[in-house]
Amino acid sequence: MRNSFEQLNNQEQQDAENITDEQPIQQETRSEQVPIEERVDGVLEKQDNEISRQEAKHDKKTLSGFKKFMATTMLVGSSFLAVGCNAEKPSVENSAPQKTESRQGGFTDNVHDNVQQRLKIKRAEIKHMHENSRIVK
Amino acid sequence: MIDNQIKKNIISKLGIEKLPQDKIGKIMKKLEENIQRKVVLEILDLLKKEDQEEIINLIEINDDKRISSFLSEKIPVIDSLIKATAEAVVREFKISISKG
Numbered sequence: 229m230r231n232s233f234e235q236l237n238n239q240e241q242q243d244a245e246n247i248t249d250e251q252p253i254q255q256e257t258r259s260e261q262v263p264i265e266e267r268v269d270g271v272l273e274k275q276d277n278e279i280s281r282q283e284a285k286h287d288k289k290t291l292s293g294f295k296k297f298m299a300t301t302m303l304v305g306s307s308f309l310a311v312g313c314n315a316e317k318p319s320v321e322n323s324a325p326q327k328t329e330s331r332q333g334g335f336t337d338n339v340h341d342n343v344q345q346r347l348k349i350k351r352a353e354i355k356h357m358h359e360n361s362r363i364v365k
Numbered sequence: 366m367i368d369n370q371i372k373k374n375i376i377s378k379l380g381i382e383k384l385p386q387d388k389i390g391k392i393m394k395k396l397e398e399n400i401q402r403k404v405v406l407e408i409l410d411l412l413k414k415e416d417q418e419e420i421i422n423l424i425e426i427n428d429d430k431r432i433s434s435f436l437s438e439k440i441p442v443i444d445s446l447i448k449a450t451a452e453a454v455v456r457e458f459k460i461s462i463s464k465g
Contacts (some may be wrong), residue, residue: 264462265388270382272395272459275454279402286409290417292422294405297432308400309393310452315374317371319411347449350442357441 378382380459400454407450 283291310316376382386420405448409417423432423436429441436443 251408263393265384267462267464268384268388268392271458272392272399274461275399275457276395279399279406283402286406289404290421292411294409295401295420297420297424297429298401298405303429307397308451309375309397309455310371310406311448312400312453312455313375313378314398314452315371315378326450347453349416350446350449351411351440354440 378459380462396454396458400451403454404447404450407446408436408440408443411446432452 373430375393377388379392381392384392411418420435425436437457440446
């Protein structure tokens with residue numbers, strides 16, 4: 229009788245341990261996945277709205293002609309996404325945040341700012357070239 | 366068409382590997398579209414109205430070679446521009462989803 233009571237107690241204790249071991253994992257998986265999916269949808273929608281707002285300033289015929297050309301010609305055999313991710317190289321981004329730039333020439337440790345900075349420089353270079361070609365003519 | 370290894374790298378670099386496959390496919394398709402649209406806008410911003418019209422004429426007659434050489438002439442840094450724009454869209458995506 230005493231033995232079976234102890235067995236029952238042990239069984240209950242074991243069950244309780246199993247429950248406390250399993251529950252956090254299930255909850256973690258659930259709470260991790262849903263927000264990421266929602267965040268992803270939110271980001272893509274935000275980007276889409278922002279681009280649509282900029283596209284509204286341009287002629288529809290010009291935009292559709294350009295898009296057609298870009299889709300078929302600019303990156304044959306590759307994708308813009310692969311270029312944007314530097315996906316030709318294996319990923320090394322799983323742990324620490326990347327520090328890819330020094331602080332020279334207006335660049336900081338923030339990669340996003342650096343990309344914007346590079347775009348700004350390229351635009352300035354192109355403007356400068358246009359102005360120079362006008363002077364030469 | 367991108368090969369499987371590059372696709373795996375993209376998924377890993379975007380940090381979306383835990384999501385279901387169909388969701389990953391949709392994200393990649395939408396990001397690709399967003400980058401392409403953004404690249405078009407960046408290029409248009411750098412071209413004068415008459416250059417834009419010239420390119421549209423070339424697109425209409427499907428003269429891809431002349432379009433490419435025309436674009437390279439007008440925007441000599443076009444490859445860097447595409448790369449920087451694509452990186453900016455991807456970076457914005459990654460920062461926004463990591464903020465939570």
